[in-house]
Amino acid sequence: MILFLIRKTLWAVATLAVASVLVFAALEIVPGDPAEVMLGINATDEAIAALREDLGLNKPVLERYFSWVFGMVQGDFGKSYTYSVPVNELVADRITISLPLALLSLAISTVIAIPVGLYTAARRGSLADTGIMALSQIGIAIPNFWFALLLVYFLAIWLQLVPAGGFPGWDAGVAIALKSLILPSLALALPQAAILSRITRSALLETLGEDYIRTARAKGLSRRATIWKHALRNAMIPVLTILGLQFAYLLAGTIIIENVFYLPGLGRLVFQAISLRDLIVVESVVMMLVATIIIINLIVDLAYLWVDPRLRHRG
Amino acid sequence: MGTLKKLFAAAVVTTAIAPVMLAGAALAAKTSLVMGMALEPPHLDPTAGAPAAIDEVVYANVFEGLTRIGSKGEVLPALAQSWDISADGKTYTFKLRQGVKYHDGSDFNAEDVKFSLDRARAEGSTNAQKALFAGIDSVSVSDPNTVVVQLKSPAGNFLFNMGWGDAVIVAAETAEGNKANPVGTGPFKFGSWVKGSSVNLVKNNDYWGTPVALEKATFQFISDPAASLSAMLAGDVDAFANFPAPETVPQLQADPRFEVVIGSTEGETILSTNNTKPPFNDVRVRRAIAHAIDRQAIIDGAMFGQGTPIGTHFAPHHPAYVNLVERYPMDLEAAKKLLAEAGHPNGFKATLKLPPPTYARRGGEIVAAQLRKIGIDLEIIPVEWGVWVPEVFKAKDYDLTIVSHTEPMDIGIYSREGYYFNYASDAFNSTIEKLNVTTGESDRYALMAEAQKIIAEDAVNGFMFQLAKTGVWNAKINGLWENSPVQANDLTGVSWSD
Numbered sequence: 001m002i003l004f005l006i007r008k009t010l011w012a013v014a015t016l017a018v019a020s021v022l023v024f025a026a027l028e029i030v031p032g033d034p035a036e037v038m039l040g041i042n043a044t045d046e047a048i049a050a051l052r053e054d055l056g057l058n059k060p061v062l063e064r065y066f067s068w069v070f071g072m073v074q075g076d077f078g079k080s081y082t083y084s085v086p087v088n089e090l091v092a093d094r095i096t097i098s099l100p101l102a103l104l105s106l107a108i109s110t111v112i113a114i115p116v117g118l119y120t121a122a123r124r125g126s127l128a129d130t131g132i133m134a135l136s137q138i139g140i141a142i143p144n145f146w147f148a149l150l151l152v153y154f155l156a157i158w159l160q161l162v163p164a165g166g167f168p169g170w171d172a173g174v175a176i177a178l179k180s181l182i183l184p185s186l187a188l189a190l191p192q193a194a195i196l197s198r199i200t201r202s203a204l205l206e207t208l209g210e211d212y213i214r215t216a217r218a219k220g221l222s223r224r225a226t227i228w229k230h231a232l233r234n235a236m237i238p239v240l241t242i243l244g245l246q247f248a249y250l251l252a253g254t255i256i257i258e259n260v261f262y263l264p265g266l267g268r269l270v271f272q273a274i275s276l277r278d279l280i281v282v283e284s285v286v287m288m289l290v291a292t293i294i295i296i297n298l299i300v301d302l303a304y305l306w307v308d309p310r311l312r313h314r315g
Numbered sequence: 316m317g318t319l320k321k322l323f324a325a326a327v328v329t330t331a332i333a334p335v336m337l338a339g340a341a342l343a344a345k346t347s348l349v350m351g352m353a354l355e356p357p358h359l360d361p362t363a364g365a366p367a368a369i370d371e372v373v374y375a376n377v378f379e380g381l382t383r384i385g386s387k388g389e390v391l392p393a394l395a396q397s398w399d400i401s402a403d404g405k406t407y408t409f410k411l412r413q414g415v416k417y418h419d420g421s422d423f424n425a426e427d428v429k430f431s432l433d434r435a436r437a438e439g440s441t442n443a444q445k446a447l448f449a450g451i452d453s454v455s456v457s458d459p460n461t462v463v464v465q466l467k468s469p470a471g472n473f474l475f476n477m478g479w480g481d482a483v484i485v486a487a488e489t490a491e492g493n494k495a496n497p498v499g500t501g502p503f504k505f506g507s508w509v510k511g512s513s514v515n516l517v518k519n520n521d522y523w524g525t526p527v528a529l530e531k532a533t534f535q536f537i538s539d540p541a542a543s544l545s546a547m548l549a550g551d552v553d554a555f556a557n558f559p560a561p562e563t564v565p566q567l568q569a570d571p572r573f574e575v576v577i578g579s580t581e582g583e584t585i586l587s588t589n590n591t592k593p594p595f596n597d598v599r600v601r602r603a604i605a606h607a608i609d610r611q612a613i614i615d616g617a618m619f620g621q622g623t624p625i626g627t628h629f630a631p632h633h634p635a636y637v638n639l640v641e642r643y644p645m646d647l648e649a650a651k652k653l654l655a656e657a658g659h660p661n662g663f664k665a666t667l668k669l670p671p672p673t674y675a676r677r678g679g680e681i682v683a684a685q686l687r688k689i690g691i692d693l694e695i696i697p698v699e700w701g702v703w704v705p706e707v708f709k710a711k712d713y714d715l716t717i718v719s720h721t722e723p724m725d726i727g728i729y730s731r732e733g734y735y736f737n738y739a740s741d742a743f744n745s746t747i748e749k750l751n752v753t754t755g756e757s758d759r760y761a762l763m764a765e766a767q768k769i770i771a772e773d774a775v776n777g778f779m780f781q782l783a784k785t786g787v788w789n790a791k792i793n794g795l796w797e798n799s800p801v802q803a804n805d806l807t808g809v810s811w812s813d
Contacts, residue, residue: 032701038357039443040365041708042722050439082357083510084494093510149541156549164549165542166535169509262537262546264511272511275671276357277701 001305001312008301012294019290020072024065027279033057034081034277055081068283077284082276087284090269097167098265101181101188102250108189109196109246114239116193117200122227124205133201139194148187148260155183165261184261188254192246199242203235210234236307244300248293345811346530348792350804351543351552353559355511355536358494361480362435365443367721367802370480371556372514372534374803377418378483378499381409381428382474388633388723388800390474394423394484394500395462404469404754405452411460415523417486418504425456431484432464444481469752471759472724479801502527502807512536516806528810547573547787554788554795556804561619567787576786577621578798579632582719584622584674586682586777587707589714591737595665599657601774605643606650607689608682614780617677621783627767628726631781632798635760639771639778650689662690665714669695670703674782675717682717682777708735719782723800726763729770736775743769 035051036043052058059067071078077087116136120129156164162182170177207213208231216226255267266285273281305312356368361378375383383393392398395409415423434440436448450473452465466473476482489498497505502522506515516532535552537543540560546552547567558564558575568575586608594600610624623631626639654662669679676697683693693715698706707713713735720728728734730747743766750762771778784799794808 030701031705032699033705036704036709037701038364039441041704042446043365043443044445046438047441047443047445051441053439054441084358090510149545152542152545152549156551157545160549163551164545165537166546166551167509167512169512259539260542262512262535262539262542264509268511268538272355275699275701278357 004301004305008298012291012298015294016287016290020069020287021065023283023286024068027283028061030277032277034279037277038082068280072284072287077288078280080273080278080281082273082278082281087281090281091266091285091288094264094266094269096170097181097263098251098254098267100178101185101254101263101265102247104181104185105188105192105250106243106247108185109193110243112189112193113196114200116197117204117239118227118232120197121201121204121208122223133198136194136197139191140198142191144187144191145256145260147190148183148257151183151187152260165263167263180261180263184254184257184263187260188250188257192250196239196242196246200235200239203238204231207231207234233307237304240300240303240307244296248296251292252289345791345813346528347533348529348531348806348809348811349533349535349551349553350806351535351537351546351555351558352804353536353538353540353543353557355538356514359497359505359508359514360493361483362431362485362490363441363443363494370802371804372516373497373499373501374480374483374801375501375805375807376503376516376532377497377501377505378480378485379501380477380479380483382478384475384478384723384801384803386796386798386800386805388798390478393478394428395477398474400754404471404752405466407464407466407473408457409462409464411462412523413460415500416521417489417500418498418519419486419489420521421486421488423484423486423500424459425462426459427484427486428462429454429456430487430490432482434485434490435482442481444479447476447479447482469754471751471754475724480803503529503532506531525807527807529806532806534804554786554792556784556786556788556795556799558785558787561621561783561785564619564621564785564787572790574786574788574790574792576788576795576797578784578786578796579623579630580721580782580784580799581630581723581725581801582721582782583625583628583630583725584678584717584719584779584782585628586779587713587716587718587736588776589711589735589737590739590775592714594657594659594663595714597657598773599653600659601777602643603650603653603657603689604686604691604777605774606646606653607686607691608643608777608779609645609685610640610779612685613678613681616681617674618780618783621785622780623783625778625781627771627778628720628729628776629763629767630723633724635763635767637764637767639767642771643774647688654689654691659690662692664692664694667693667695668703668707668713668716669697670700670716670718671697672719674719678779679717682779711735711737715777717779721782721802726766726770729766729775738770738773738775740769740773743773 035048035055039048039051068078079086080090083090116132120132123129152164155161163180167180168176213226213230216230252266254265255271258265258268270282270285352368352371354368356366356372358364359369359373361369361373379393381393381395383391385391394412394415396412397410399408411425417423432448432451432454435442436451450466450470452467455463457463485493486498502519503516504519506517508514513536514534518527518530537546543555544560544563564575567573588595588601590596614620614622624640625631626642629636667679667683669675679695683695686693707716727747729738730744746762746766746769750759753759753762786795788795791812793810793812796805
């Protein structure tokens with residue numbers, strides 16, 4: 001177990017180091033000067049030169065790389081060129097939307113998908129199974145932004161139950177803030193739930209075909225008890241894998257949904273930073289996301305150990 | 316069970332009544348406004364950045380300059396209540412308004428004017444429009460309410476230039492913090508900024524001038540055009556001064572809740588041409604292109620019919636505008652003949668670099684299709700602004716590109732040395748020089764007309780259309796601008812009618 005953690009940590013550090021080089025190099029190569037973008041087309045060369053100096057862009061590449069990396073090691077992710085505030089602060093603002101949104105979507109999708117997966121696996125081949133699986137196929141096929149637009153049309157414009165988008169901030173009150181997250185989290189959760197329920201169903205069906213299930217049934221355990229006690233836990237490995245991937249996606253890959261609902265999340269921060277050539281923001285946020293995904297994977301790995309004791313002894 | 320039922324009933328009644336009560340409260344005193352904007356400003360200091368979004372939040376609302384540009388493009392007094400211009404046109408004496416306070420409570424005086432103008436033109440200045448201040452020789456304070464600005468040479472548009480957002484007056488103590496916490500003299504104070512989402516302004520009760528009707532103004536940033544429509548329809552946003560989804564305008568026009576006002580901007584949208592790069596260095600080639608462009612088709616196809624055809628680089632709503640659209644009527648035969656004379660009977664290949672805005676991307680495809688009819692085969696290269704600026708604008712590495720030049724009264728760029736059109740005309744330059752030293756209105760207009768004709772004659776660029784300003788707002792809102800002579804959302808005259 002200790003060995004496992006040490007190995008994983010070393011891997012994580014190596015991954016982060018490689019990622020930092022790649023991210024920094026990629027943004028060095030991309031054309032476009034932050035100072036030019038900030039000052040626009042009428043700026044004098046003099047003003048641009050002054051701004052480049054202010055931003056520290058005139059220093060040699062290696063010096064900038066190492067000062068960035070050493071800053072990050074100490075928890076200083078630099079200062080945004082365009083917003084002139086520390087990247088930490090920017091990300092902290094955005095996390096207050098992206099994290100609750102991701103957790104809420106994940107919760108909705110899990111609460112829907114696991115029972116649906118269980119139910120359909122237990123009644124394989126029934127009319128309900130076929131119907132639900134057809135629905136989930138549609139759920140996977142529908143792009144989430146289109147589904148989001150449908151939700152907006154019916155719930156926000158037609159019924160006027162919830163706002164069509166925007167985020168008033170947690171200062172406006174938890175209820176009001178949560179209300180503005182209902183539509184986006186539904187739009188994100190339902191396609192994910194469709195995927196997750198199919199995975200749950202097929203993982204369960206696979207374990208239900210195993211010998212030990214037959215043994216459990218043979219010793220007189222009811223069908224229901226077999227599924228709950230023996231099959232479900234063994235079917236959790238692929239489900240956990242997908243959950244980990246989905247959480248990473250929900251945290252960082254929700255830019256389209258953020259656009260549809262004009263939410264100030266992490267995805268839009270990165271997108272804006274790229275178009276404004278706010279390189280330090282792009283670099284630092286990408287590194288934070290890399291670190292988050294490594295941590296999520298680590299948690300998923302630990303969860304494997306929890307559901308499958310056999311893995312604990314493999315070192 | 317019974318209590319549970321009662322609770323449930325109570326909950327239903329409350330949820331049903333609450334919106335009604337809220338609506339009632341809103342009707343009684345609507346003094347807040349939510350204005351939608353497509354882009355969020357990167358910061359809120361108009362003296363340290365080019366993005367129009369900065370001015371669209373703070374201009375005239377939070378910050379004021381010596382002069383102010385009104386809704387028709389006229390120069391109005393602001394912090395300067397009056398001015399005298401010396402006979403040689405080089406000395407401007409500004410009489411400043413008294414009793415003006417900044418939002419932090421400190422007093423405004425002549426030293427602030429000197430500080431602001433000197434800061435903008437200083438060596439290490441990062442002002443995005445530093446050229447506006449290049450003509451200033453010195454700024455001196457003669458008493459706390461009088462500032463004298465000495466120019467190097469007469470500049471007919473100096474008062475207009477002082478009305479730009481880049482020329483607003485700031486206090487030395489707060490200037491550095493204006494990016495995150497703008498402190499100005501305007502009728503609104505900065506309230507809060509939910510990054511990525513909205514900026515809130517609140518009424519300044521100590522304002523020196525006419526108090527504003529609104530207690531609170533929110534600028535909500537919505538970058539997705541479809542989301543803008545939803546926000547408008549759901550009532551989350553009260554107004555869009557520049558509505559980003561022109562294709563949905565007919566739907567909004569049909570809805571009695573909304574008013575749709577299509578006005579004009581200062582954005583001359585042109586097919587910018589590299590005038591020194593063969594074959595575009597031949598005026599016959601450029602004229603051939605001018606004959607081959609069907610402006611109305613571009614406006615209809617790319618802008619859903621919103622826009623005014625132009626034949627030169629000048630805003631059609633300006634009194635000095637000369638309609639030169641018919642100088643090169645759509646005529647493919649004439650275009651082919653000109654190309655043949657220039658030695659390209661079968662046309663040629665070239666590139667067309669397109670920045671992200673819709674007018675460029677959609678318009679570019681239509682232009683390429685139109686030029687193909689006369690044998691000019693354009694390769695379309697989409698580029699981001701971050702690439703367009705260094706490649707096209709700075710290095711002039713391009714054949715053709717499409718850009719809307721949104722600065723007001725910017726025909727002078729054609730006389731700028733090394734500007735990306737690579738155009739140089741002695742006749743044009745001397746006209747602009749004369750214009751710069753002329754102050755009489757009718758003389759100025761005559762020179763402006765001459766300048767417009769010269770660039771049209773030389774077919775410097777493919778002049779396409781004036782960008783429209785599509786305003787959509789709640790029909791009960793009064794006082795929003797129809798046109799945008801400057802990039803601003805001036806809310807000083809805005810009120811709700813009930």
